[in-house]
Amino acid sequence: MNEEMAKSLVIYNTLTRKKEVFEPLHPPHVGMYVCGPTVYSDIHLGNCRTFISFDLIYRYLLHLGYRVRYVRNITDAGHLEGDRDEGDDKFAKKARLEQLEPMEIVQKYTLGFHEVMALFNTLPPNIEPTATGHILEQIEMIKKILEAGFAYEVNGSVYFDVEKYSREHDYGRLTNRKPEDLLEGTRELDGQDEKRNRLDFALWIKAKAETLMQWPSPWGWGFPGWHIECSAMSTKYLGTTFDIHGGGMDLQATHHTNEIAQSQACNHTSPAKYWVHTNMLTVNGARMSKSAGNGFLPKELFTGNHPLLDRGYSPMTVRFFMAQSHYRSTLDFSNEALQAAEKGYKKLMESLSALEKIPPSPSSSVNIGELEQRCYAAMNDDFNSPVLIAHLFDAVRIINSAVDKKEILTPEDLAGLKRIMHTFIFDILGLVDETKHLAGSDVIEGLMRLIIEIRQSAREQKDWATSDRIRDALKEAGIEIKDTKEGVEWRM
RNA sequence: GGUACCUUGGCCGAGUGGCUAGGCGUCGGUCUGCAAAACCGUUUACGGCGGUUCGAAUCCGCCAGGUACCUCCA
Numbered sequence: 068m069n070e071e072m073a074k075s076l077v078i079y080n081t082l083t084r085k086k087e088v089f090e091p092l093h094p095p096h097v098g099m100y101v102c103g104p105t106v107y108s109d110i111h112l113g114n115c116r117t118f119i120s121f122d123l124i125y126r127y128l129l130h131l132g133y134r135v136r137y138v139r140n141i142t143d144a145g146h147l148e149g150d151r152d153e154g155d156d157k158f159a160k161k162a163r164l165e166q167l168e169p170m171e172i173v174q175k176y177t178l179g180f181h182e183v184m185a186l187f188n189t190l191p192p193n194i195e196p197t198a199t200g201h202i203l204e205q206i207e208m209i210k211k212i213l214e215a216g217f218a219y220e221v222n223g224s225v226y227f228d229v230e231k232y233s234r235e236h237d238y239g240r241l242t243n244r245k246p247e248d249l250l251e252g253t254r255e256l257d258g259q260d261e262k263r264n265r266l267d268f269a270l271w272i273k274a275k276a277e278t279l280m281q282w283p284s285p286w287g288w289g290f291p292g293w294h295i296e297c298s299a300m301s302t303k304y305l306g307t308t309f310d311i312h313g314g315g316m317d318l319q320a321t322h323h324t325n326e327i328a329q330s331q332a333c334n335h336t337s338p339a340k341y342w343v344h345t346n347m348l349t350v351n352g353a354r355m356s357k358s359a360g361n362g363f364l365p366k367e368l369f370t371g372n373h374p375l376l377d378r379g380y381s382p383m384t385v386r387f388f389m390a391q392s393h394y395r396s397t398l399d400f401s402n403e404a405l406q407a408a409e410k411g412y413k414k415l416m417e418s419l420s421a422l423e424k425i426p427p428s429p430s431s432s433v434n435i436g437e438l439e440q441r442c443y444a445a446m447n448d449d450f451n452s453p454v455l456i457a458h459l460f461d462a463v464r465i466i467n468s469a470v471d472k473k474e475i476l477t478p479e480d481l482a483g484l485k486r487i488m489h490t491f492i493f494d495i496l497g498l499v500d501e502t503k504h505l506a507g508s509d510v511i512e513g514l515m516r517l518i519i520e521i522r523q524s525a526r527e528q529k530d531w532a533t534s535d536r537i538r539d540a541l542k543e544a545g546i547e548i549k550d551t552k553e554g555v556e557w558r559m
Numbered sequence: 560g561g562u563a564c565c566u567u568g569g570c571c572g573a574g575u576g577g578c579u580a581g582g583c584g585u586c587g588g589u590c591u592g593c594a595a596a597a598c599c600g601u602u603u604a605c606g607g608c609g610g611u612u613c614g615a616a617u618c619c620g621c622c623a624g625g626u627a628c629c630u631c632c633a
Contacts, residue, residue: 104633117633157631239562242628248561249629293631315633320562322632345633346564352625357632391582392572397565397626404571407583414582417596445573453573457581464598471590471598531592538594549596556596 073131076447078311079395081241081319081342086449091310092340097133098309099125100301100339102318103195105142106176107157111362112385112400113348113355115187117315119386119497120345120394122189124313126495127446138304139192141180143173144199144280145291156290159279169280173199183365186382188497194304198296202282205291205299208333209270209284217332221261223273223287229266232328238266241327241342242320268325270295294325301338302330312339317354319344345394350375352399363400377402380409383501387412390452390496411460416500417558418463419488421470424553428475433465435476435483442491455491462487502559515546519555522548 076089091097101121104110118139128135145156158169165172184191198205209225212218218227232238233246249266269292274281281288301309307330314323323342330338347354350361363373371379380388388408392398438461445454462484468474476484492498518537525533538548541557549556 102633105631110633114633120633242562244562244629313633316564317628317632320628321630347627347633349626354627354632359632388571396572399571401571403583407571409583411582414596421597451573453582454580457573460581467597468599473598526592529592535593542595547595550591550594551596552590 069130069132072443072447073133075444076131077449078341078343079449080340081344082337084243087341089341091133092308095132095134097128097135097311098305099128099135099137099311099313100297100305100309101137101139101192101312102297102314102322103139103141104176104180105157106173106180107161108176108357109364109366110176110180110183111355111357111364112368113362114315115183115365115385116348116389116398117345118184118189119187119389121313121343122187122497123390123394123452123495124311124343124450125190125192126497127450130490130495136194136305137190137192138194138196138301140297140300141173141177141195141197142296143170143177143197145293145296156280162279170199173197186365186369187386188382188499190497196300196304198291198300199280201296201300201303202291204303205295206271206282206284208295208299208302208329209291211333212270212329215332217328218270219263220286223289224261224269225271225286225292226262226267227270227325227328227332228263229268229328230264232332236328236331238328239324241324244320268292268294270329294322295329297322298326298329298333298338301326302334307334307338308336309339311341311343313343313345316344316346317356346397349397349399354397355400375402380405381501383498384409384412386498387415387496390498391456393449393451393453395449411456412498413502414463415459415492415498416502418466419492419500420558422466422481422484422488425466425469425476425481427478427481429477430475431477431480432474433476433480435480435487438462438465439483439487442487446491446495452496455496459488459491515557519548519557523555 073089077086078089079085080087099121101118103118104114121139125135125137144158158172161172162169167175181191209218212227213220213225216228217232218225229238229246238246239249246266271284271286271289272292273286274288274290278288278290281290301312312323312326319342327337330336349355350363353359353361355362363375365382367373368376368385369379369382371377384405385408388405389398391408391411438458441458442455445451445458448454465474465476466484469476518541522534522537525537541548545559547558549558
């Protein structure tokens with residue numbers, strides 16, 4: 068069945084600007100490279116959205132039965148502030164600021180990143196290579212690009228020759244731009260006099276004596292440019308051409324365009340068959356970014372400790388919120404939207420326990436098989452999680468109606484519903500049931516049984532004051548009481 | 560300036576030619592000691608103006624507004 072499903076998966080390819088049927092180069096293997104974070108500061112929620120989006124894609128590919136090698140790098144060197152040679156990169160700057168070693172900065176923010184990814188329940192990639200761990204590979208690649216004639220050395224630095232490359236290849240292909248247009252857009256910046264052409268970009272940058280992070284190379288001591296690490300690492304772990312290359316949309320024009328040029332120049336082939344770009348998270352309509360200073364830290368979001376937030380929201384509320392929009396759409400971040408997501412998420416989770424208490428019937432009033440097909444169809448249509456969620460809410464309605472005895476379900480229906488809910492909610496959407504945290508402990512179960520018993524006897528004596536007091540006090544403590552026909556239920 | 564993209568109901572957000580996504584909210588009802596939850600119903604929209612078409616939120620053109628990229632950013 069999964070094989071059947073896998074055949075109809077379509078993915079939007081930035082390269083062709085079309086949805087294409089997904090046909091891996093070497094099935095059942097799939098190689099996927101996603102540009103990871105630059106770990107010189109805390110990642111904000113916008114970064115998280117990208118990695119959560121790719122987690123959804125990774126999870127779905129796994130569910131379809133593909134053997135995915137998911138590579139997501141850690142950029143821990145080589146990013147300068149702007150396109151100029153001031154000596155130090157972002158890590159060294161931050162290290163001076165925080166009075167730490169550059170590698171302490173890297174360690175600190177890498178750990179923070181992993182912590183946040185775990186809170187959002189994303190699966191770790193299979194390989195998480197670092198730029199500093201692959202200096203040799205980057206140097207080798209630069210050497211090949213030089214040999215191929217698409218780069219030149221000036222005074223200990225190496226630059227990619229975009230003009231020459233453009234004569235043979237379509238440099239602006241990924242973003243549909245002509246070299247003339249690109250040139251038009253570039254600004255005159257300082258420290259560019261070494262470059263032959265304004266569009267050229269650095270592959271290797273000569274270090275100054277005081278540069279904290281530098282490595283020896285055929286061109287002297289220096290550090291790699293901004294784009295070569297991803298080309299070197301993706302080639303090393305996935306080969307010269309692999310299936311999916313992903314990242315945020317902001318990387319499309321520069322980083323990914325240059326990656327393609329580097330791979331073409333070095334390996335004579337485009338690195339990836341499908342280019343997948345995730346859209347930005349916005350706040351009040353403007354892109355959330357480090358430079359704009361409008362980024363939310365995950366911690367601020369969870370605690371509610373931020374001027375724009377009324378209160379905190381749990382990681383799963385946020386993950387659900389993100390899954391409710393398509394990965395290629397911008398998603399606007401607001402209290403109202405988060406509150407709506409929180410309720411929706413809760414409703415979805417509660418339906419799971421409701422599902423457990425539906426009595427089976429000999430006949431059926433619903434079509435579960437069709438529902439399941441629609442769920443797969445949604446995911447197969449370029450990972451359309453919002454449509455999937457709409458179908459899951461159809462399932463929720465069926466479940467709740469069945470509890471209310473307005474729909475009847477056969478044992479097969481019930482098994483099908485359970486399979487749908489567990490597969491899509493947990494395996495694919497990557498949600499976890501946060502509401503189950505403390506329940507399950509024997510002590511709490513025992514206490515709750517006692518409290519509910521006391522409340523029941525108060526109710527039998529029509530002692531509403533006591534009954535309501537218990538209900539209200541429990542609510543204060545974060546426990547919700549539900550009086551149903553079948554008895555009293557409670558939930559953290 | 561160049562290149563793309565976007566504009567959907569009170570809010571969020573799918574949908575790319577006919578079959579009124581979905582969530583949250585609102586209001587009404589059922590249930591309940593009262594609530595909550597749940598269920599049923601309600602609210603039914605596609606920036607403006609033209610065009611193509613039997614038929615357009617969906618295609619084309621123009622206009623208005625917005626965003627992103629072209630410097631590091633997921």
